[in-house]
Amino acid sequence: MKNRRISIVLFALFVLIFNAKAQTTQNKDPQIVQMVEEVSNQNLESLVRKLVSFNTRHTLSDTLNKTTGIGSARNWIKTEFERYAKNSGGRLKVSFDSFVQPADGRRVSQETVLKNVMAVLPGTDTTDKRLIMISGHYDSRVTDVMNIKDFAPGANDDASGVAAVLESCRVLSKYQFNATLVFIAFVGEEQGLYGATHLAKKAKDEGWKVHLLLNNDIVGNSYSSETNIRDNRSVRIFSEGVSPAETKEQAALRYSTGYDNDGTARQAARYIKEIAERYVDQLDVKLIYRRDRFLRGGDHTPFSAQGFTAVRVTEMNEDFDKQHQNVRVENGKQYGDLPEFLDYIYLQKVTRLNLSTMANLALSVQEPENVKIITGGLTNKTQLKWDKPKGKEPFGYYVLMRETTNPVWERKIFVKGNEALLGYSKDNYLFGVQSVDNGGHESLIMIPKPANK
Numbered sequence: 346m347k348n349r350r351i352s353i354v355l356f357a358l359f360v361l362i363f364n365a366k367a368q369t370t371q372n373k374d375p376q377i378v379q380m381v382e383e384v385s386n387q388n389l390e391s392l393v394r395k396l397v398s399f400n401t402r403h404t405l406s407d408t409l410n411k412t413t414g415i416g417s418a419r420n421w422i423k424t425e426f427e428r429y430a431k432n433s434g435g436r437l438k439v440s441f442d443s444f445v446q447p448a449d450g451r452r453v454s455q456e457t458v459l460k461n462v463m464a465v466l467p468g469t470d471t472t473d474k475r476l477i478m479i480s481g482h483y484d485s486r487v488t489d490v491m492n493i494k495d496f497a498p499g500a501n502d503d504a505s506g507v508a509a510v511l512e513s514c515r516v517l518s519k520y521q522f523n524a525t526l527v528f529i530a531f532v533g534e535e536q537g538l539y540g541a542t543h544l545a546k547k548a549k550d551e552g553w554k555v556h557l558l559l560n561n562d563i564v565g566n567s568y569s570s571e572t573n574i575r576d577n578r579s580v581r582i583f584s585e586g587v588s589p590a591e592t593k594e595q596a597a598l599r600y601s602t603g604y605d606n607d608g609t610a611r612q613a614a615r616y617i618k619e620i621a622e623r624y625v626d627q628l629d630v631k632l633i634y635r636r637d638r639f640l641r642g643g644d645h646t647p648f649s650a651q652g653f654t655a656v657r658v659t660e661m662n663e664d665f666d667k668q669h670q671n672v673r674v675e676n677g678k679q680y681g682d683l684p685e686f687l688d689y690i691y692l693q694k695v696t697r698l699n700l701s702t703m704a705n706l707a708l709s710v711q712e713p714e715n716v717k718i719i720t721g722g723l724t725n726k727t728q729l730k731w732d733k734p735k736g737k738e739p740f741g742y743y744v745l746m747r748e749t750t751n752p753v754w755e756r757k758i759f760v761k762g763n764e765a766l767l768g769y770s771k772d773n774y775l776f777g778v779q780s781v782d783n784g785g786h787e788s789l790i791m792i793p794k795p796a797n798k
């Protein structure tokens with residue numbers, strides 16, 4: 346009797362553990378493990394402190410002084426990218442993306458030449474047009490958004506994001522990828538997302554295949570003085586469910602399929618969570634199902650407005666006494682966005698999140714095309730079909746599956762051919778298909794469109 350009870354308890358325990366541990370198979374690429382290792386918290390700290398040293402990086406500040414103001418800041422960022430270009434064997438292409446921003450009667454008082462700073466590492470597969478982008482904004486501000494003189498350190502907002510961009514570039518540009526990597530320090534964010542708006546429009550006009558933009562804004566702080574919460578494990582990925590560029594036909598498809606939660610930004614967010622948690626220890630990626638925080642905007646938004654896949658990466662617990670504040674002490678309390686308030690080990694984790702996602706995606710082959718779910722007849726099974734990707738051949742595919750209420754994929758089923766027949770009803774689950782190469786690198790996930798055959 347006692348033995349029987351013990352075995353029931355053991356069985357229950359087994360069921361519990363089995364359920365909790367479903368989907369733990371992880372295929373780590375030693376080369377990506379190496380890249381992740383190379384991200385240095387000391388480098389990140391010195392990058393942030395260097396950006397703070399320009400006194401202000403206000404978009405309308407001095408462009409001529411050699412050591413202070415936005416001009417010296419952007420020149421230094423360009424020089425830093427050029428330093429990495431030397432170690433890339435000349436493959437990394439560095440440039441200013443310059444444009445004239447007219448006065449807007451709001452936060453830009455007069456016509457001004459603005460410059461994003463960019464570095465592009467071309468992919469090795471010339472048939473692969475995917476661009477995988479990472480950004481932060483290098484401009485800063487104090488309480489008065491028009492104040493162009495006072496000390497505006499912007500250590501967290503957003504020297505932290507620019508440091509993540511630079512450090513990712515330093516490491517990644519030494520390696521080779523199928524797809525093209527793009528590293529950007531945006532200008533004009535605080536004045537109205539002007540740098541990102543300019544580049545997003547240019548990308549649309551020139552037909553760039555922007556596959557994913559990871560926009561890093563406020564990613565260096567693990568403590569909030571307001572709530573007294575210290576959390577160096579969690580990071581948020583903001584993603585919208587429905588693209589603002591959705592057409593009527595796409596909306597009709599969404600209504601009929603229940604794909605409200607399966608827009609490209611949200612798929613990308615799931616992808617980031619899976620890959621970053623595979624490669625970065627002690628990191629919990631929180632999927633936030635909205636475009637951005639209340640009262641705030643970011644440089645991913647102009648890209649999603651143009652129909653590109655773009656998400657925002659931001660720390661879990663923001664300290665609003667540090668952001669957009671004049672640097673001052675009031676009632677014994679320090680205000681202002683100073684570098685000593687950042688947690689550089691945390692920033693290292695967030696940088697590793699970006700870097701591992703970019704590396705895995707850029708090393709993958711392209712995603713399958715024409716992915717279909719066959720809805721020609723009433724059946725309790727699910728049939729999926731697809732065409733192979735352009736460019737390099739995949740090793741195979743993963744069919745992904747989850748319950749309609751589950752935020753993340755539950756199963757990854759490896760398939761060698763170009764179709765799958767599953768013993769689960771298409772009415773009760775959501776499905777996706779991604780390519781996988783022989784190194785285990787996955788493409789982004791394609792959601793099937795209903796088709797008769």
Ligand SMILES: [Zn+2]
Nearest residue numbers: 502503562563
């Ligand atoms: Zn910002």
